[in-house]
Amino acid sequence: MSERSNEDWLTSLRSSGKAKQGALADLREIILNSLPYALSKYLHPTNPHFDPLIQEVAQETLLRVMDRLETFEGRSKFTTWVHTISVRIALTELRRARWKEVSLDELQNGMDSDDKMREMPDQDMDVEASAEQSEIMAMIQKTMMEILTEKQRKALMAVAVRGMPIAEVADRMGSNRNALYKLLHDARLKLKNHFDEQGMTPENILSSFEK
Amino acid sequence: MKWLKRLFRSKKTAKPEKKMAMTSDQAEKMLRMIEHTQAEELSCDEVFDLLDVYAEMAARGEDVGELYPLVEHHLEMCPDCREEYEAVMRILEQRTE
Known part of the structure; x- marks a missing residue:
């Protein structure tokens, strides 16, 4: 398959009949050959789900x-533009499959006032530094409770802490x-402005974690 | 620690105090995100519309941070977009992970 120029791609895809079908077939092959690289971090080609997934993604793309x-x-x-589309479709599908059994409420577990903070003791840290860090974390969480709306807090915890x-x-x-990105941005900005108003920067607070 | 206690002096609030489980690594990660937050940030769609150009420039070794600082910043702040960018780069560079 010889490489087409952008103009070749557009002309063929805008046409009808054999030219269009040929371009679609070539594009499909390019997508199928490229997705193994894109998905290599998540799914090996030997995985039984791999082939059905890339076939579906290629079609949707x-x-x-x-x-x-x-x-x-x-x-x-043109092919780079197509790759951005195929990657978006593929990763959206993978994320959906990975997280489908997880609800937002599950990610908020541990929000009851009686729960103690889950924290693995850092073996390299002395007792005083560890206690200080625990106190800082408790204060961070208290600030989030006071400054953010429930929706902002839920979203920030889910994305920034739980990795959803x-x-x-x-x-x-x-x-x-x-x-959702805007909601998270507003939440981060609120917290940042709050720290600024108090005359402190997250950097200063972070320095406590580096001891 | 006194300055920290002053910073977080609690206000009277009717809300019951709830604790969120968070490790120190997670708290640190969140603080870094807060630290790097900018007043103006691009949306995911705005970044997606530029991803093809940005990725090709990065693949050519150009200074994308200089040319598209807002895109670079969004990719630092948005894990979803970051993953997609890295996947596109693997295609352009024909490498696996």
């Missing part, structure tokens, strides 16, 4: 590419990825 063809601005290679994907948190909150 072609549909989305055709749907958005006129938004391609030509600032990159933003898209998954958004889905559970009846929101979308952009809106």
